[in-house]
Amino acid sequence: MTTNAVQASTTSRFLSATQVIHWHNLPVMIILGIGAILMLMPFLWMFATSMRPAGEAYQLPPSFFPTRLNLNSYREVLGSSIPFLQMYFNSFVVATVTTVGVILTSAMAAFAFSRLRFPGKGFLFALMLVGLMVPPALIVIPLFFGMAAIGLLDSLWSLILPGLASPLAVFMMRQFMESQPREYEEAAFVDGASYWTIFRRISLPQMGPPVAALSIIVFTSSWDNFLLPLVFVRKFDVMTLPVGMVAMSDLAGALSLSAIMAAVTMCVLPLLVVFLVAQRFIVESITSTGLKG
Amino acid sequence: MATLRQRERRAAWAFLAPAYLIYLLFLLVPLLAALLLSVLQVDRLTLATDYVGLANFEWIYTDPRFWTTFRNTFYFISLAVIGNVGLGLILAVALDRKMPQFLLYFFRLAYFLPVLVSLAFVSFIWKFLFAYDLGVINYYLRQLGLTPVGWLNDQRVAMLSIVIIDVWKNVGFFIIIFLAALQGVPRTLTEAAQIDGASAMVTLWRIKLPYIAPVILICVTFATIGGLQVFDSIKIITNGGPGDATRSVVMYMYTEAFGAGDLGTGAASALTLLVVISAVVAVQMLVGRRIVRR
Numbered sequence: 110m111t112t113n114a115v116q117a118s119t120t121s122r123f124l125s126a127t128q129v130i131h132w133h134n135l136p137v138m139i140i141l142g143i144g145a146i147l148m149l150m151p152f153l154w155m156f157a158t159s160m161r162p163a164g165e166a167y168q169l170p171p172s173f174f175p176t177r178l179n180l181n182s183y184r185e186v187l188g189s190s191i192p193f194l195q196m197y198f199n200s201f202v203v204a205t206v207t208t209v210g211v212i213l214t215s216a217m218a219a220f221a222f223s224r225l226r227f228p229g230k231g232f233l234f235a236l237m238l239v240g241l242m243v244p245p246a247l248i249v250i251p252l253f254f255g256m257a258a259i260g261l262l263d264s265l266w267s268l269i270l271p272g273l274a275s276p277l278a279v280f281m282m283r284q285f286m287e288s289q290p291r292e293y294e295e296a297a298f299v300d301g302a303s304y305w306t307i308f309r310r311i312s313l314p315q316m317g318p319p320v321a322a323l324s325i326i327v328f329t330s331s332w333d334n335f336l337l338p339l340v341f342v343r344k345f346d347v348m349t350l351p352v353g354m355v356a357m358s359d360l361a362g363a364l365s366l367s368a369i370m371a372a373v374t375m376c377v378l379p380l381l382v383v384f385l386v387a388q389r390f391i392v393e394s395i396t397s398t399g400l401k402g
Numbered sequence: 403m404a405t406l407r408q409r410e411r412r413a414a415w416a417f418l419a420p421a422y423l424i425y426l427l428f429l430l431v432p433l434l435a436a437l438l439l440s441v442l443q444v445d446r447l448t449l450a451t452d453y454v455g456l457a458n459f460e461w462i463y464t465d466p467r468f469w470t471t472f473r474n475t476f477y478f479i480s481l482a483v484i485g486n487v488g489l490g491l492i493l494a495v496a497l498d499r500k501m502p503q504f505l506l507y508f509f510r511l512a513y514f515l516p517v518l519v520s521l522a523f524v525s526f527i528w529k530f531l532f533a534y535d536l537g538v539i540n541y542y543l544r545q546l547g548l549t550p551v552g553w554l555n556d557q558r559v560a561m562l563s564i565v566i567i568d569v570w571k572n573v574g575f576f577i578i579i580f581l582a583a584l585q586g587v588p589r590t591l592t593e594a595a596q597i598d599g600a601s602a603m604v605t606l607w608r609i610k611l612p613y614i615a616p617v618i619l620i621c622v623t624f625a626t627i628g629g630l631q632v633f634d635s636i637k638i639i640t641n642g643g644p645g646d647a648t649r650s651v652v653m654y655m656y657t658e659a660f661g662a663g664d665l666g667t668g669a670a671s672a673l674t675l676l677v678v679i680s681a682v683v684a685v686q687m688l689v690g691r692r693i694v695r696r
Binding site: 134137138140141142144145146148149151152154155158167169170171213214215217218220221222225226227228230233236237239240243244245246247248249250251252253254255257258270271273274276279304305308329332333334335336339340350351352354355358366369370373376377380381383384388 | 407410411413414415417418420421422424425427428429430431432433435436438439444449493496497499500501505508509510511512513514515516518519520521522523524526527528530531536538541570627630631633634637638652655656659660665668669672673675676679
């Protein structure tokens, strides 16, 4: 209940706005504005530089707005010997499969934890919460050992499978289900519906809010993941973008600065789209991780 | 009715199985395997293992570089926590007011976009912004008549540069948490203070901040845990240099396990990191609880 109240007030004040300008807030607004421009500078520079011809990329003064539309550096990236599009595709496949997988499996687990009675429930849930505290850096070495042992290194599965293990998702889904009424499920059960039907037709359709929040968290963290692919993948054509970018820039001199910035721009683009489409949920996705205490 | 209960139990296992099997295989078992690996010597090619007792731990604890990385990491944390939590709190207080729609949209974009974007991507941008001769930041310093700074090649400054990137990237996350907390302060409290004639500043210091103190504490802990794992930006931008000035604990672990190819010592340093994380969290919780209660 308190969670909802906090989110509602977040929505009403920070998320929506008045059209009235409160003039006594002006100094604060100006400072916030300068801060906001500084925050966006790196992205502006990235985009403007990607539009510069390769020869002028390093020229000073730097530009923050593209002076003309010059897509040569984008062509350079796509036409280079590095399979950039393949990496893009890999990133997309890994992030999408991970997101769908996490949401489906965690919704199912949450259904069991929230709606069904079985022995050992409390213990199994507590054991899952242990996973919330495990730093990725700790398990990457044993995972590497395991992946090498079963021959999954240098495959997209080595990136998808560890990403599917998300105790946070199970926890969030279960918290949400606990706040929903159980009467529909009970009524359906009395009418003789199977558990799978109840889950698919009644529970799952109610899960909109946590699904939206989790999709953003899981998709972006998969798209951004660096350590795992750095360790598990050595071949160009199975690399995802973060590691691919490193490999690209290590091929010194192969690409110009504007080409590298064009590549970064293309990597950032899906995240910008996610932001623009779902910005309302982004705030909720972060506050609903329960960190606000 | 035993069959009904059996049916429910069987359904529960079936619903739980996919998530739990994956969790066991890819999180819990690796966690235990890390313990095992730390007492083994692993051949990097054949993956043949050899029991070596505590030799791995002995090796890293007598390696002065290991302690350097800890010192670096704690230096990073102390600055990053101040930056993220301090600046995040200030900005949240500033943003916690009514404003026109377009400004709101703009601020949200500016402060939250970096949170979504991987350090692996933005590190490339910052690497060039921080460059000495042709970097953007030094260009403006020169324009202002100041001496350019060796952001990435001066041993005393390099870690500060990594901190700047970290705060730029993560401050939006803390802003959101603090905003939610600030707006969760009961209206009755702030209104009562206003009726009693308290200024906005006094209300903030005496009512709002004490009220959200537990959240601030959690954020400090969270920033510390994150800081102990700093890796991506360092790997991409400085690769631990200049010298060992920016080498972090996870960087050490990575180099041991995958650079030198010694999974055992890598696991040993990772476990040490986990112990330190747990200890830091425990201390912060104990100290914090005492302060918050007062």
